[in-house]
Amino acid sequence: MTSFPPLAALRRVFPQTIFGQMVAILVTSLLLTFCFVVLLLRAVRPALPPLPVGPWPDTLAIETAIRSLRAIPVSVRQQAAEGMSAAGFHFQLNKAFPCTPQPTDHETGLVHRILMHDFPDDAHSLSVVKCASGDRISTNIIFPRDGIHVSVISNFNFHDVIHMTLPITVPFLSLLVMTAALSLWSVWRVNRPLSVLARKADTLGYDTTSPPLEEQGPREVRRVIRAFNRMQSRIRLAAEERTRMLMSISHDLRTPLTRLSMRVELGGEDAAPSVMRNDLSLMKQMLNGALAFLNGQRETEPFETVELRSLLESLCEEFSSVGKQVSYEGEQEITCFCQPVSISRAVNNLIENGLKYGKTVKVNAWSETDEAIIEVQDAGPGIPDNMRLEMLQPFARMDRARSVDGSLGLGLSIVQDIMARHHGIVSFHDATPTGLIVRLTLPANAPRSKGRRAT
Template identity: 55%
Template sequence: MKTRFSLLPRTVYGQMVAIVISSMMVTIFVVAFLVFVLRPTVPPLPEGPWPNALAIETAIDALRAGPPEIRAVIARGMSTPDVSFQTTGPFPCVPIPTEHFSVLLRRILKAQMNNRNAVIKESTCAADSSGMTSTHIDMPREGIFITAHNGINHHLPQLMRATLPLIVSFLSLLVIMGTLSLWSLWRINRPLKVLANKAETFGYDITPEPLTEQGPVELRRVARAFNRMQARIAAAAEERTRMLMAIGHDLRTPLTRLSMRIEMGGADASPAALRNDLWLMNRMLNGALSFLKGQGDTEPAERVDIGALVESVCAEFEATGRNVIYQGDLGLTCLCQPVAVSRMVNNLIDNACKFGSTVQVDTRRNGNEAIIEVADDGPGIPTEMHDVVLLPFARLDPARSSDGGLGLGLSIIHDIVQRHRGSLNFQSNQPHGLRVCIALPLDPQQFTHARSRTHSVH
């Protein structure tokens, strides 16, 4: 499967970290850009409780310095909706008790060097149409009269400059959390939803299409494990179906023959003939039950000398008069199920004796594996049939069932080899015959002890 190149990390953890870092970088650039674009066009006001004090002080100095004939024009030009200046006389006022703002403004103006000797009178007037009270500052000697609303002017540019980075940061944080949430729903929940739908479909259809391995590494592993499980269950169901069909097919012949013997009577219905048919059917059923039992075998694993185990199995065949020759190494320790491995070797030798006259068995070490080799001088198995004969209920000659076999011998051997994480392959034996080679992993502790002894010698 070709792996597509992607800048996004493959794991969920890596992808979330990448999104957070990317969002933080975008936030920094956006904040910097907005602060640069929206920076205030007027200089910031000095710290203090009265934001308009600097504007009032500047206006008073300008009116003092201006010629008398244009002071009224200057006053109108400097007036704003919040602060108004005039030189002709005091502004109309409905006095109310003096507020703190009025006293504070007078003190701020009085603290200026140019105003220390000036006469400054303050008063508070009732609220106007804007709903705010106003402070009136009268400087009768200079002929300067001022009215200012008693509401703090927030100066939007200064406020934007002070709060914009914080606002953008919070908005960016909200975007990050929203992005992560949406990504999690799409990137993680979507494959899980597909997996849930597939699992539900698998309840009534054991051969659906396999899941597409997509998304982060963790979800790909889940999909891969589900596909393997689905394939194993489908194979097991197919195997059960094939087993029932094989048993039904193979039992039909002896049952038909048994029925005919009973109907015809005479010599054909002799007890010996009937017992032969019953023995044949019993052997078929025992073979199928043995195969099913072997698939669910939970025998505990033990450390076994493979050479000694194979030699003992060969000795049993020699004791029954079979021409089985063993030669091999001892001391090859494997962590395996001894009964299952004995059954495997027994089936191998039994098949070899069935089709050949002489059987040679060998055990040896090849790297980190123990090799079990069984060779015979029989007709062998064609190369194109090597994979087929490993399937349950497969025979080289499907018509042959008179010996009570179901074609499970090599299938049982293959199952035991796979259970021990080994390998099985067929080779031609010269000048004719078949050579079956099985490789089983050696016990890792054997190498540890061997290295320890080597170091001790050094």
């Protein structure tokens, strides 16, 4: 599936870890909240900033009216005062409004202090009184020097709803947005892949053949899924190998058991102990081979630096000492970081296979850059190209009839297992004029940590 270039670029920029994604979401939420606040303030705030919270608008209107009355002639002040009166504000000259004094509150005291500050000449004479007139509460302001009386029926504007609630609403709104974004992300991005993994783990005990999980989610979750897929693959291969081993052993043991049964039924020379001992020895050899293969899979031999020439020459001399035609041809000094006993076992299996099918075996070894190469060549019939990979599997044989010699087809599979622990390669090549060459390619200078992981 192809994606648009902008989306591909966004995926590369977006963090891959859980921590990075949480930080990215948090920063993005803060930026979006900041932009929202800026747009909101531009939409609802007037061109000029409002006065601070308090009775400033009403007090400013009173101060403006008083200064206007003082600026006009006395003869027209009463008419002007009546014209300035409006709903909630009443102005009159030389006549007090009917009033029942009430206790002074914070609002009245604050208006008094503001007027004293703005009219310093009247600071000692003006008065601000809270009054009750019928069922209404008013604030009466008196300027004795000019006989100006002001009655404010409505309450002073102490509340600007938008600008009072905006500083409180926006932080809570931004916190809600960030919390919701992080919660939705954690559920979708983290919990969903983990839930799928948990369901798959529940079914692993009775179903190891299901397809591997898709690697998705943050980097940490993808690593867990990748490890789970590898574990499932190893379990499936182990189960298949166990089944194949039991089927092979059952099949191969059937022939000597059938012969033993027939010898017991027929009796006579066919049931002689020496003859029956051969079949028992063959069965024992088969079982020992299977046990050796299983023990080799749990090999924990430590890795060390080995001089391969001495190791290979000693193996060849052991076969030559008992009359086998095995020779070594190779470089004088070849060092390799490996498990010496396991490498000896692998080469020993190859030599035995070569002697079984080709009578003569040549062992060669050399080094190339960071690799050590071992070749075992025989003069046998070889292995067809289409069967070479199959021969590396346990209990695989080209001819099932060869089981009469006690072989279970484990030689090459043991070699393959040993090379896998060494991160090496097993390859087959044709020899000239006839025969087979099995080549083992090993890392010559593997780090110690790598070798430990291979065990």
